[in-house]
Amino acid sequence: MRPRLLTWDVKDTLLRVRHTVGEQYSLEAKLHGIRVEAETLNSSFLAAMQTQNKLFPNYGLGQGLSSQQWWMEIVKRTFRLCGVSDERVLSPMAENLYQGFSSARNWEVFNDVKDTLIHCDRLGIRMGVISNFDRRLEKILVNCSLRQHFQFVLTSEDVGIGKPDHRIFIKALSLAQVEPEQATHIGDDVWNDYLAARAVGMESYLICRETEQPARAEGLVPKDHILHSLQQLNSLLK
Structure with missing residues (x-):
């Protein structure tokens, strides 16, 4: 061959990924004074991903979304499912996590x-x-x-x-x-x-x-x- x-x-x-999504989301939340267990975030992430894929397949390209918007909404939905709803916290966390997953450290x-x-x-x-x-x-x-x-x-x-x-x-x-x-x-x-x-x-x-x-x-x-x-x-x- x-x-x-x-x-x-x-x-x-x-x-x-070096750590689970839940672990990385939990660490980011702690930086903003929010405590959510990694296991809870893992479950919420899977649910958020399933919903997003169903509503907006392939990063929402057909509905005019950018992949960054697509991913940031998944982050926000994940935290909302865990009871975190303050947009002033959700937006910077989503931005940081989106950028962080471009890094070799993750x-x-x-x-x-x-x-x-x-x-x-x-x-x-x-x-x-x-x-x-x-x-x-x-x-x-x-x-x-x-x-x-x-x-x-x-x-x-x-x-x-x-x-x-x-x-x-x-x-x-x-x-x-x-x-x-x-x-x-x-x-x-x-x-x-x-x-x-x-x-x-x-x-x-x-x-x-x-x-x-x-x-x-x-x-x-x-x-x-x-x-x-x-x-x-x-x-x-x-």
Whole structure:
């Protein structure tokens, strides 16, 4: 296996949040004299995210929102669900948290990532990113010292569509000027990454560092298409 193009998901594939959302929201609240438990904030965040995704899919692009407005409303809704309603506090907290998630201090690069990307560079494999993320992703990758490895970064906000829509994969293939069978995609989501890439004719692998065989992959992903470490990918790139 030696693809001409290797595309990557980012969150939970190359990077993960260093602390839970609830922990980071709780810390920000304390700076404003407000005490809310991290576990409570985690639950409220999930509810706020579900509502926002339903009302305003893909960062509200179709309804005229910016991704910053979209995220700041999630922060505010999360705190409102926890009983915090003072807009004079909500707005600065939302702004600080939005900006903070662009910083490397809030993200952790998996320890098998940098060696793998360097290995791919040495093999002359072109690489790109396909992610259901907002425009902050470019800055995050720069701040985490990863951006230099990628020929392009496609986010669902930039493209206007997200995975598993086949068009974002086609866009990546077009940018790299390769055929689907010459490309491989790596990600942690069965439907958005593994199956979506294969639906357009690409090779794909599911990264699953935590468990031997994730329940969501049963019957959908052959065991030899599951990577428990990116070191396995290195051995496949002959």
